[in-house]
Amino acid sequence: MIRPRLLIRLTVIQWTLMRHGLDELLFATPWFKPLRFMLWLSPWRLLGRTRRSRGERLRQALEELGPIFVKFGQALSTRRDLLPEDVADELAKLQDRVPPFPGTQARALIEKALGKPVGELFLEFDETPLASASIAQVHPARLPDGKAVVVKVVRPNILPIIERDLEILHTLATLAEKASREARRLHPVDVVDEFDKTLHDELDLVREAANCGQLARHFAGSDLLYVPEVYWEYTQPNVMVQERIHGIPISDLAALRAAGIDMKALGERGVEIFFTQVFTHNFFHADMHPGNIFVSPETPAAPRYMAVDFGIMGTLTPEDQRYLAENFHAFFNRDYRRVAELHIESGWVPPHTRVNEFEAAIRTVSEPIFQRPLREISFGHFLLRLFQTARRFDMEVQPQLVLLQKTLLNVEGLGRQLYPDLDLWTTAKPFIERWMRERIGPKAALNTLREELPRALALLPELPRLTHEALSAQKRQAELLERQAQELRALRGSMERARRIGLQLTLLAITAMLLTLGLCWMA
Incomplete structure (x- = not known):
């Protein structure tokens, strides 16, 4: 049963698809296929709104539906093995550009999360964000010791929006799997589940900070990759403070x-x-x-x-x-x-x-x-x-x-x-x-032996006790199996005796019936 608020959102989605000339996506489903003739009655088709390519229309519809659909389109764009090439090319153009929320609101969120006024937490804090995306935005700042940092803040009230749209995606994926064998092969429910997990992981900045710390440990001392430091005392689930790096954007080929x-x-x-x-x-x-x-x-x-x-x-x-x-x-x-x-x-x-x-x-x-x-x-x-x-x-x-x-x-x-x-x-x-x-191969076997040897040596003093316990358990198991075998043999004997008695009673009954018939005939 679809709840009213989801039904309203689904209506908005369908309306958006129709306005962008994507009626065929709706009428391609098994539920609406019998009404496919209505495509030609669409006012948007009559007005010539479908002259754009289907990939372009889909991209613009996703951008209009909001950040969660933009991110889902971005995820789909990576699955070129599932999409027509023209659609994949257009979805790859989706940019996670979202208007920033007010810096004063970011300041209030930081103060609530960290329990102190921004003026005490930072020597400087710029309310104008460096970047703004669908999940969070980033502000430049300086710690009291003068270190340049960035402050990442999760968008306010984003979770209910995410949960609503994810529920719709789950519903559509479930319906698709039930209706289409081809859809079942593509596992849309699993794909949406993975997208769901990824989105919720992005909402938890403590998790992101932990990821950052682990990656930094992996490349510690390496000249391949630098991972900025996280300041844990300034990090909460919706706020993260990280070292500000100064590098050339990889896309700026001229600067490189x-x-x-x-x-x-x-x-x-x-x-x-x-x-x-x-x-x-x-x-x-x-x-x-x-x-x-x-x-x-x-x-x-x-x-x-x-x-x-x-x-x-x-x-x-x-x-x-x-x-x-x-x-x-x-x-x-x-x-x-x-x-x-x-x-x-x-x-x-x-x-x-x-x-x-x-x-x-x-x-x-x-x-x-x-x-x-x-x-x-x-x-x-x-x-x-x-x-x-x-x-x-x-x-x-x-x-x-x-x-x-x-x-x-x-x-x-x-x-x-x-x-x-x-x-x-x-x-x-x-x-x-x-x-x-x-x-x-052999080297891998030696490496495994080298890794397991300390654990094996640690267990060596306990080997006699473990061997005794294993043999005792084996003996108890054998005794249990023997008892079960004896009980099974006894049960089989009882069944055999019952079968013989039943057979004897049946023969006796047949004999009595024949004698009775014989006496009746003689009389």
Whole structure:
């Protein structure tokens, strides 16, 4: 049962879709398909409002519906394996630009969260925000000791809006799964669940601060990536204070060149950061769009990245991590059969899939690409073509890999902008091969033994007691099984005796009936 407030919101959504000439989205659903003829009666169609492309109309409708739909469109834009190319291109243009809320309101929220006047908390505080997005906005400030910081403040009253629109998305996803087999294969409920979790994670700035701290520990002492310091004494769920960094925006190519930044090294180091986060740390920044990435001008020959906004971080299970690494390794070596086998072993395609047919489909997609110069190959788009091919074999969407696919596309797109000849394959292959040697094979076995040996030695003094307890438990189990076997034999004996008695009684009854019939006949 849809509650009245959700029904009102759904009405607004449908009205917005119709005004942007997206009536076909409504009438494509099984519930409204019989009324499809009404498309031609739409006043917006008659007024010629549909001359814009469908992708452009969808993007503008999402922008009008508000920040949650903008963020959902951004998330969808990363799933090019599910969308037509023209729609994906338009959704990629969605910008999370939201008018800021008043600085006086931000000041009041900070004072309520931290329990002191802003004048006591900061030496300086600018009520004009540096940036404003759908979840929060950022203000420059200075701590009492003069350190430059930024203050991130969650938008007031944003949670009820998020909950309302998420409930609508959950409702639509559930209806889609019930109505369409194709929709069920794409797991819309799981995709919305993942989006729901991501949004709620972004609302908790303490969680973001913890993510920032963990990423900083992973890259401590590294010249690849700098992570700004968090000031925990100034951090609450809706307010976070962080060191202010001064770098060149990664999208400002002219400024990077003017600073003498080695663009080839910058592109390659970005790829190295990505694979280090995914395969070494298993903790990766999953929102690596240009607005969140800066470059330090201090070491132009070995440029160092600087990152902000750690609300969305990704991890993988050890199984997915291993399967991905093996897939990359097999692709690099053009071992298509192993790629097909890995997809089946991981459960990404059904177990009844014919390996030979799947291998042939993968080879058809891959071989033309490998015949081109490596610098012309987009690994991200190659994976998308592979996923589209795998759809013919009922490959299911893997929600846990959505963030990784999005990040890989961001990284490669960013790298190509910085250095058009970036060769992701050559840069990544040595990393993957090293990871395979360390995690799979004799060296991996030795590393595991080295890690487990201290725990095994710690248990050694307890080994006699544990052995005695195990043997005692085994003896008790054997005795219990023997008792159960005896009871089962006794039960079988009772049943056999009852069967024999029943048979005897039946024969006796038949004999008596025959004697009675005989006597009656003789009489």
